[in-house]
Amino acid sequence: MTEKTSGSTGVGGITAAPNKQTIQDVVIRFAGNSQDGIQSIGGLLARLAGRTEKDVMTYMTIPATISGGPSIFQVRLGTGDVLSAGDEVDILVAFYQHSYKDNIQTLRKGGILLYDSDNVQPDPNDKTYRTVGVPITSRTVEAIGGTAKDKGKNMFVLGLVARTFDLDMPKLEAMLQAGYGRKGEDVIRNILGAFHGGYAYDIGKLMETFEFRPQADRAGKKKVVTDGNQAIAYGAIAAGVRFGAAYPITPWTSVMEILRAELPKYGGMFVQAEDEIAAVAMACGASYAGHTALTGTSGPGLSLKSEAIGWAVMAEIPLVVVDVQRGGPATGLPTNVEQSDLNIARSGSHGDAPRIVIAPGSVEDCFYTTVEAVKLAREYSCPVILLSDQALATRVEAWDMPDLKKHVTDISPTFEPRGPNFKPYENTPDGIPHHAAPGTPMVDGKYPIVTGLEHDEYGHPASRPSNHAMMVAKRRRKLQMLSLKLPPPEMYGPPEGNVLLLGWGSSRGPICEAVDRARANGEEVSAIHLRYLLPLQAGIQEIMQSFNHILVVELNDRGVYGYGQLGGIMRAMYCDPRIRGINKTDGLPFKVREILDQLHQRLPAVNTAGMD
Amino acid sequence: MTTISTPTIELKAYTKKELVGDQPTWCPGCGDFSILATYFKLLEKRQIPREKIISIAGIGCSSRFPYFVNAYGVHFVHGRAAAFATGVSLTRPDLHVCVFSGDGDAYSIGGNHLTHAARKNIKMTLVVMDNQVYGLTKKQTSPTSPIGFKSKTDLTGSVDHPINPMKQLIAAGATFIARSHSHMPNHVADVMDQAIGHDGFSVVEVLSECTEFFPGAFDGANPRKGGAFTLVPKEHDVTDEAGAYKLAMADFPGYFGVFLKVNRPTKNALEAGLINDAKSKIGTAVPLEMLQKSFDRFA
Ligand SMILES: Cc1ncc(C[n+]2csc(CCOP(=O)(O)OP(=O)(O)O)c2C)c(N)n1
Ligand code: SF4
Ligand SMILES: [Mg+2]
Numbered sequence: 001m002t003e004k005t006s007g008s009t010g011v012g013g014i015t016a017a018p019n020k021q022t023i024q025d026v027v028i029r030f031a032g033n034s035q036d037g038i039q040s041i042g043g044l045l046a047r048l049a050g051r052t053e054k055d056v057m058t059y060m061t062i063p064a065t066i067s068g069g070p071s072i073f074q075v076r077l078g079t080g081d082v083l084s085a086g087d088e089v090d091i092l093v094a095f096y097q098h099s100y101k102d103n104i105q106t107l108r109k110g111g112i113l114l115y116d117s118d119n120v121q122p123d124p125n126d127k128t129y130r131t132v133g134v135p136i137t138s139r140t141v142e143a144i145g146g147t148a149k150d151k152g153k154n155m156f157v158l159g160l161v162a163r164t165f166d167l168d169m170p171k172l173e174a175m176l177q178a179g180y181g182r183k184g185e186d187v188i189r190n191i192l193g194a195f196h197g198g199y200a201y202d203i204g205k206l207m208e209t210f211e212f213r214p215q216a217d218r219a220g221k222k223k224v225v226t227d228g229n230q231a232i233a234y235g236a237i238a239a240g241v242r243f244g245a246a247y248p249i250t251p252w253t254s255v256m257e258i259l260r261a262e263l264p265k266y267g268g269m270f271v272q273a274e275d276e277i278a279a280v281a282m283a284c285g286a287s288y289a290g291h292t293a294l295t296g297t298s299g300p301g302l303s304l305k306s307e308a309i310g311w312a313v314m315a316e317i318p319l320v321v322v323d324v325q326r327g328g329p330a331t332g333l334p335t336n337v338e339q340s341d342l343n344i345a346r347s348g349s350h351g352d353a354p355r356i357v358i359a360p361g362s363v364e365d366c367f368y369t370t371v372e373a374v375k376l377a378r379e380y381s382c383p384v385i386l387l388s389d390q391a392l393a394t395r396v397e398a399w400d401m402p403d404l405k406k407h408v409t410d411i412s413p414t415f416e417p418r419g420p421n422f423k424p425y426e427n428t429p430d431g432i433p434h435h436a437a438p439g440t441p442m443v444d445g446k447y448p449i450v451t452g453l454e455h456d457e458y459g460h461p462a463s464r465p466s467n468h469a470m471m472v473a474k475r476r477r478k479l480q481m482l483s484l485k486l487p488p489p490e491m492y493g494p495p496e497g498n499v500l501l502l503g504w505g506s507s508r509g510p511i512c513e514a515v516d517r518a519r520a521n522g523e524e525v526s527a528i529h530l531r532y533l534l535p536l537q538a539g540i541q542e543i544m545q546s547f548n549h550i551l552v553v554e555l556n557d558r559g560v561y562g563y564g565q566l567g568g569i570m571r572a573m574y575c576d577p578r579i580r581g582i583n584k585t586d587g588l589p590f591k592v593r594e595i596l597d598q599l600h601q602r603l604p605a606v607n608t609a610g611m612d
Numbered sequence: 613m614t615t616i617s618t619p620t621i622e623l624k625a626y627t628k629k630e631l632v633g634d635q636p637t638w639c640p641g642c643g644d645f646s647i648l649a650t651y652f653k654l655l656e657k658r659q660i661p662r663e664k665i666i667s668i669a670g671i672g673c674s675s676r677f678p679y680f681v682n683a684y685g686v687h688f689v690h691g692r693a694a695a696f697a698t699g700v701s702l703t704r705p706d707l708h709v710c711v712f713s714g715d716g717d718a719y720s721i722g723g724n725h726l727t728h729a730a731r732k733n734i735k736m737t738l739v740v741m742d743n744q745v746y747g748l749t750k751k752q753t754s755p756t757s758p759i760g761f762k763s764k765t766d767l768t769g770s771v772d773h774p775i776n777p778m779k780q781l782i783a784a785g786a787t788f789i790a791r792s793h794s795h796m797p798n799h800v801a802d803v804m805d806q807a808i809g810h811d812g813f814s815v816v817e818v819l820s821e822c823t824e825f826f827p828g829a830f831d832g833a834n835p836r837k838g839g840a841f842t843l844v845p846k847e848h849d850v851t852d853e854a855g856a857y858k859l860a861m862a863d864f865p866g867y868f869g870v871f872l873k874v875n876r877p878t879k880n881a882l883e884a885g886l887i888n889d890a891k892s893k894i895g896t897a898v899p900l901e902m903l904q905k906s907f908d909r910f911a
Contacts, residue, residue, distance in 0.1 A: 050911070224910035238903055243703050262906070264890035266899055269702065269883045274728035278695035281688065281725070285668075285699025288686060289707070293699065311689050401907060408900045438666045438684035438700070438707055445630060447662065449678055451687035460634075461679070461687075 019208045020166075025055075025078025026210065027086035028161065030154075031103040032095030034071035037154035042073030043396060044158060044175055045167075049077050050225035050398035052168050054212060057509070058396040059085035059589065070098060075396075077165070079215040083509035083516075085395065087591040091164075092129075093157055094120050095136070104129075112207060114160070116153070132206045134160065143197025144190045152194035159198020166211040169199065222401040228366040228392030231399075232322060233258035235370030236294050238404060240411035241320070242268030244294040245282035247275050250334045251393040252298045252324040259294075276301035280308040280321065287317050288450060290413025290437030292378050296322030299332065299341050302348065302385075309383050310349030311452040313475060316425065316433040318377035318384075322370075325389040327587045336587030337391040339505050340556040342565040345385040346534045352472050354479050356380065357534040359387040361508030364399035366392055369531065371407050378411065380478045381433050387533065389555075391506045391589045413437040420444035423457040427470055431477035483535035489543065493519060493526030496546035499599065501527040501582070503553040504566055510590040511553050514599070517592060525599070533566070541574050549603055553582040553595055625659055628652040633682040643794035643820030643830075644674050644741050650801045651681065651710070651739075654808060660708050668697045670722060672714035673748045674741035674820070691721030694729040694738060701736050705880060709736040710808070716746050719775050720755045730784035730813050732879040737807045738815045741794070742777065743822035744829050751825040758864075761826070777817045778860035778871055782853060788814035789856065789872040794821065795834045796841060796868070803870060812878050833865030844869030 028045075030038045042058050049056035059074040076086040088108035094100035094115040100122060107113060107129050113122060117133030140156040155176075162172055176195060180188050203209065226234075233255045236244070242263060246256040259270040268291075273279035276297050283293035297305065302323045312319045325341045327333025345357045356376050360369040366388055373384040419442045425433050436448060448459045454471060456462040493515045503511040508529045518525035528543055530536065544550050552567035558581055563571055567581040582598040584590060631652050638644050655665060665683035669675035671690035678685030684707075688696045693711045701709045718726050718740045729736070745763065746752040752765040756777065760769040781789045788810040790803035800818060807814035819830045831837035844867045848855055856871040894902060 222911055224907055226910050230910070234903065234906060237899070243699070245699065264883075264886045265894050265902055267887055267891070269887070271698070271702065273695065274724050277692060278698075278725050278728065281692040281695035282699035282702075284688070285686075285696040285701075286703040287699075288696075289700045289704045291703045293703075307689055308692065401911060404900055404903055404907065408903060410899075438704065439663055441663050445662070445682070447683050447685070449633075449685040449687060451679075452689055453687060 029074040029089040031099035046396040050223040055082040083513040144193040155194035156198035159195040223398040229254040231366035235367040238407040239374035240409040243286040245271040245279040251390040276304040280305040294320040299328040313353040355383040359505040363397035417441040431474040488539040489528040497524030500547035514595040634679040641823040646794040670717040674714035677712035695725040715742040727784040730786035741820040745826040787812035
């Protein structure tokens with residue numbers, strides 16, 4: 001729990017009433033089994049937060065096996081900007097002995113263990129945290145009318161939490177009605193029974209309760225609560241995508257599930273292909289035919305798509321490829337996060353195959369980067385790879401309702417007659433081709449062939465040495481033109497100082513929070529976030545010059561030569577030996593503390609600010 | 613997808629001559645020539661607007677086909693033409709989609725895509741020019757090469773059991789399957805015409821001799837070379853899958869003609885049905901309204 005104004009990370013509350021503390025934010029971890037509906041408590045809390053001007057970020061693990069098993073959902077609720085899911089847990093809710101054992105190390109010193117006293121026996125000798133036992137199982141059974149089933153424990157716990165944090169009961173109740181009402185009288189009666197049972201339980205006797213400090217500037221902003229994959233799917237629809245194809249793979253799959261269900265309403269379709277190669281081929285076909293298409297996958301599928309992505313580079317066809325990264329290589333870690341597909345995204349096809357690579361930094365950004373990916377693919381007529389990851393895919397965040405009017409686009413093809421002497425691949429200064437979708441009349445009666453062979457300006461196969469050199473340069477030039485138009489990288493903290501953290505993708509939140517903490521501690525640390533990974537934004541070098549140390553923070557290995565994937569690219573780009581890495585490969589998102597620990601390890605003198 | 617209206621400027625009838633694209637790069641005598649000539653003839657006969665014709669191919673000698681036709685065309689990657697064509701066919705019901713492939717392209721590297729395009733009954737016509745050898749890469753064993761065929765990858769003769777394309781296609785669920793021989797151009801024209809007219813995934817497997825690397829491969833099916841060109845018996849019921857399978861089991865040279873022709877809804881039609889159902893539920897809402905509704909549910 002943090003009280004932001006004091007900048008401390010311990011229990012810093014102002015006592016408003018006896019046993020009632022005012023807090024800025026709180027991290028609660030629910031630990032049980034997947035069939036306990038842990039996810040729905042988290043989801044409901046997240047949505048409630050979105051509706052009550054609280055910010056929220058969640059973190060969950062779902063067992064890789066389908067047959068249930070341990071599951072956690074961590075939610076951080078706050079009334080300031082919530083940047084990460086929280087390093088340390090303030091309140092651990094443990095359903096079982098194993099939940100307690102496996103998660104107790106995440107509870108901060110002085111935190112609260114709220115456990116089901118019917119199932120859990122905490123270690124009586126451990127005095128580093130406080131324990132509050134509630135007979136969750138038996139009370140749930142009682143609350144829903146004495147059946148022996150303990151289904152509904154999640155709702156009982158939700159009630160307990162609502163009471164503890166003085167949450168908006170009518171809103172929560174309305175959400176339960178809306179969410180479960182359709183499942184029948186009995187179901188909703190049991191759910192509300194359990195929920196009220198939890199709320200009525202006099203938790204205030206056992207521990208203090210809390211209320212959130214109101215935040216004036218939050219009021220009135222309409223929020224939506226989604227995970228990253230939902231944001232990608234609806235971003236694609238907003239951008240006008242009406243055809244896509246993919247093969248299921250965790251953690252990408254829910255994007256295709258949503259699009260399969262939604263696109264028909266918009267006159268479109270999403271095809272479940274026989275494999276990732278077919279999926280990207282179908283997307284190439286639809287894009288070629290005039291309907292800019294989207295395919296998506298996770299690491300193993302991106303490997304399979306490489307050849308056809310190269311074809312789209314060569315044929316200069318717009319294409320959006322979403323990669324929701326997981327741990328690799330091979331099957332790797334299907335339900336963990338890693339940022340280790342950057343290299344294959346940037347250069348994962350044979351030959352010189354320039355494409356655009358962008359990465360969202362938050363759930364909200366998943367929406368906007370997807371919209372942008374479609375736009376860029378069409379503007380530059382090339383593949384755009386969107387690098388999301390498992391953490392963004394499964395995390396639920398509240399974000400400002402997008403102004404859809406600004407983003408809903410109609411990208412259906414047009415067929416004005418072309419020619420005479422139509423040159424789809426004319427070697428213009430900007431290098432951008434001008435395709436004619438099939439169906440377009442050609443006034444001189446000559447129709448273009450689109451090929452993966454090197455070709456001349458008409459699209460005719462041509463292997464002349466000078467032609468290949470010209471066309472390779474033309475395809476590369478498009479990206480150089482784009483790099484000139486990109487906005488400067490997003491700066492967090494002052495534009496000069498001692499240490500510059502450089503990050504990309506889902507690590508943005510923890511990196512920004514690390515900057516906050518370091519600065520509160522008197523250290524001159526700032527960060528830049530790179531949204532565009534190919535081409536890179538201009539101005540990075542100038543920013544780096546205003547710092548003594550540059551640390552590239554990424555969830556991948558330090559590699560043979562000591563730099564992570566972006567770190568290596570930065571070194572090659574700027575030949576700056578000050579560039580070093582903060583890397584991690586445990587399959588989990590960065591904790592703020594982990595970034596700061598590595599920072600301090602690598603730069604022992606960093607505490608003395610401005611050490612030049 | 614929603615029907616697309618495109619402008620047409622070519623109102624006058626066209627002749628074969630206007631369909632001629634690049635000069636074919638095939639070896640003299642290559643069987644593929646006769647299939648190209650047949651294609652010109654059929655398009656001329658059907659007078660499909662030229663901007664609505666699209667020829668799609670993977671990689672191989674046979675797959676160079678699109679360059680030789682002056683209409684829209686795509687030269688995709690090796691083996692994946694059917695998948696590419698699926699994306700075209702599903703989004704552009706107004707186009708006339710023909711895929712040209714070789715035995716390696718269709719049955720080896722592209723085998724999976726062939727199977728799934730067939731089972732999904734994607735509206736397109738696939739012509740496989742089967743020369744029982746890899747032509748473009750200069751004589752390696754193909755999935756249809758007979759046992760004992762001496763190639764650069766089987767110097768002492770191929771040992772691997774060959775694929776029987778007709779069995780494969782029947783099992784995959786293709787809704788129109790025919791077999792022909794490039795030395796019998798009238799027969800090729802007849803079955804290709806039927807294939808093009810079929811509403812669904814139609815395949816014509818054409819024995820097409822590679823004079824360079826497997827000359828004489830199909831003499832046994834060429835009456836002018838003393839072979840037997842046996843037509844599918846008149847009494848064969850083209851809707852009878854088991855009967856078609858029996859025809860497919862005959863030893864070389866086997867039967868020629870239409871083995872199977874069944875009606876099953878195309879994926880194109882089924883997806884259009886899903887779109888209609890969805891649209892009838894939402895009424896006249898425009899994309900912005902529908903999307904706003906989704907976001908309101910997240911609020
Ligand atoms: C991914 C990939 N693998 C291999 C090749 C090389 N290759 C090109 S065509 C071909 C075989 C073509 O045989 P077939 O499909 O029978 O066509 P034909 O030349 O006999 O008409 C091969 C192996 C390639 N282009 N791409
Ligand atoms: S190599 Fe064979 S298949 Fe290729 S063009 Fe020559 S004859 Fe035809
Ligand atoms: Mg061949």
